[in-house]
Amino acid sequence: MSKFMGLLKNEYIKQLKKKSTLFIFVLVAVFAFGLAGLVKLTLLIDGDLDETKSRFTxxxxxxxxxxxxxxxxxxxxxxxxxxxxxxxxxxxxxxxxxxxxxxxxxxxxxxxxxxxxxxxxxxxxxxxxxxxxxxxxxxxxxxxxxxxxxxxxxxxxxxxxxxxxxxxxxxxxxxxxxxxxxxxxxxxxxxxxxxxxxxxxxxxxxDEALTAKYRLENDITVNIAGSSLTEMVSEDGGAQYETGGIEKQTLWNSFTSSTSVVSFIGMLIIVIAGGIIASEFSNGTIKFLLINPRTRGKILISKYVTVISIGYIMMILCYIFSLISSIIFFGTSDMGAMYIKTSAGVTKAVSGFTYIFEQYMLSSVYVVVMATFAFAISSVVKSSSLAIGLGIFAMSMGENAVQILKMAFNVDAGRYTIFANSNLQTIAQGQTLFPGQTLGFAIAVIVIHMAVFLLTAWDGFVRRDV
Known part of the structure; x- marks a missing residue:
């Protein structure tokens, strides 16, 4: 274990010495911190709300x-x-x-x-x-x-x-x-x-009525899930109403939107994952690693753990910076707000902080899968640019490609791809592209793809000539 921890420490030192890695950390911090300011500015210059208030009052x-x-x-x-x-x-x-x-x-x-x-x-x-x-x-x-x-x-x-x-x-x-x-x-x-x-x-x-009743009975002033009645059109063309949006401007306006930064973090992690192995071979530094009494398997695992752990460190930093900046721009009112949602008659009520953390973790699944894909590509090619490019392309276009296949060509086989199953947030809420798609099925597909990616990385690295 001590030898493995030494490998892990060595990988962290190499990554943190790179200016690109430090730049990535700074970029995440700036992006997370600036998001609250952007939300605040948007609310201040939004003339539609003032016009609506004027017209209705x-x-x-x-x-x-x-x-x-x-x-x-x-x-x-x-x-x-x-x-x-x-x-x-x-x-x-x-x-x-x-x-x-x-x-x-x-x-x-x-x-x-x-x-x-x-x-x-x-x-x-x-x-x-x-x-x-x-x-x-x-x-x-x-x-x-x-x-x-x-x-x-x-x-x-x-x-x-x-x-x-x-x-x-x-x-x-x-x-x-x-x-x-x-x-x-x-x-x-x-x-x-x-x-x-x-x-x-x-x-x-x-379900919406039960959510409202729960709030009234428990004196919950702000529901992160929203509680303003907005009209939507159902699949059969009838009028429906659902709750959406936060009632008043609080720190939750920006803090909830910070979950969108996870996708941006995913792009940055792919850059690290796509170059962590390929660059060793292209620069010739792999020889210095292999002359040490460490197996190739342990070296590979240490690199993978480094990539994934850096990703989660970035997400934690994003969570913390987003919260701090949200408090700075919106104050501390309604800090005790909760996420309340009813589904099939069962009401879920959790702390706002817990809910947003859950969303970060659910969003991170896609990041980990795509980082693993880029990591696998990096283990079989010499060009880090190719590994990074393929990883970013897959993450950016994968879901769109599956949607096009389903909507334009009605290709049902898309349900078995990683892109149709990686967004666990929407699948857990029953909002799926393919009928009958369950959370258990999505997790099974993810596990199978992860196994394929990791086996590819293992085989490519262990059997690769220096």
């Missing part, structure tokens, strides 16, 4: 009123004038009641207010008008309880009433209660679940 309907007058749409004109007079913006809880009051069916039929009004014997317009003008949100929610028999929706109403959480009049306000947004997500998902036709859609909505 304004109760000045002058332009819409003029358009309604030109179109001689008196009914819509009365509705818009009412909103403006009562200072009701689009995010105000009263807007749904006003839509029912003025028969704005195009907007109101999917709302809870419209659902509660169906079949009501009294004068619903007068009732809703009273709730609006008296700002009687509690009266409105008590009314909802008498008109709805869905236990999930009643739970949300009771939660709001018991906790005395008034619905927001401006969801974009700086002091807006995060619980309102999560309650809205919960209610929307439960209503969409009822309207869904496929079991897959029903499960997706229920």
């Amino acid at each position: 304004s109760y000045n309907y002058t332009d819409e009123i003029e358009a309604a007058k030109e179109n001689k749409n008196d009914k819509h004109l009365e509705y818009l004038t009412y909103l403006q007079d009562n200072k009701i913006n689009i995010t105000n809880w009263k807007v749904e009641l006003a839509q029912v009051k003025f028969d704005e069916e195009l907007y109101s039929k999917t709302s809870l207010a419209y659902r509660a009004s169906e079949g009501y014997d009294g004068d619903i317009k007068t009732l809703y008008g009273g709730f609006i003008e008296n700002n009687d949100w509690k009266g409105y929610y008590e009314f909802l309880k008498t008109r709805i028999d869905n236990e999930d929706l009643i739970w949300a109403i009771d939660y709001r009433l018991d906790k005395d959480i008034a619905p927001e009049e401006n969801s974009y306000a700086d002091d807006a209660d995060w619980r309102n947004s999560v309650l809205d997500t919960y209610v929307e998902c439960m209503m969409q679940k009822e309207a869904s036709f496929s079991d897959q859609q029903k499960q997706a909505y229920e």
Whole structure:
């Protein structure tokens, strides 16, 4: 063991003496540290968000009123004038009641207010008008309880009433209660679940609702997995909703994006892996290694361990630098944020730091596989440039090539390639290119490819002439 550790130490000394290796470490640190600044700058110059806030929080309907007058749409004109007079913006809880009051069916039929009004014997317009003008949100929610028999929706109403959480009049306000947004997500998902036709859609909505409920019950203000309702189109063309994005600007905005740096680290590790053996032969320094009483096998293993360990050291440095820079640019608010995601009715909740570390480790699998591929090429060729070039090309184009084969030519054999199985993050979430592709299958494919690469490296190095 001591002899092997001596070989390993020797490999580290050789690598760290190279200016290129030191440059790579500096590059990783700069890239990781600068990412938070880039995210911060992007958020500062993003005019779309400010425009959206301005549009959704304004109760000045002058332009819409003029358009309604030109179109001689008196009914819509009365509705818009009412909103403006009562200072009701689009995010105000009263807007749904006003839509029912003025028969704005195009907007109101999917709302809870419209659902509660169906079949009501009294004068619903007068009732809703009273709730609006008296700002009687509690009266409105008590009314909802008498008109709805869905236990999930009643739970949300009771939660709001018991906790005395008034619905927001401006969801974009700086002091807006995060619980309102999560309650809205919960209610929307439960209503969409009822309207869904496929079991897959029903499960997706229920999972999102359970995530929202978990946050409310455990008082979790920020969910790294996201909790803002955004529309997407499902495979069968129906409307779905899923959560995505972080609700407010915290250190998690940049820290979660730092996982993308792992792919960049992979490119840098391939440079080291592709040259660590080939350069020994091209420079003639392999002779100095072989005259020592060390077997070729141990020399090969020491080089491989050096490559992989340097890669993980870079990832750890990236994790640390990204966290530090995220704190510098975004502060320490919501340090206790969690990653919460529900799948098939089972809710996963882990610390944000743990989740991001898991993503680093899952992303590292592809890096290790491609570095091993470049290492194997380096053991059978004399040109380090060729080994590096093939490694980078495979890492950059492999997944794209498999996607083209599947999407353009429907070649199902691509499921057996390393490129279709290396992204364990998406496979674990069920987002696979090939149907029926499981995490166990992906791991098996990776193990087989790794065995082939390592055996190739072993055979190429041990039997190679000097």
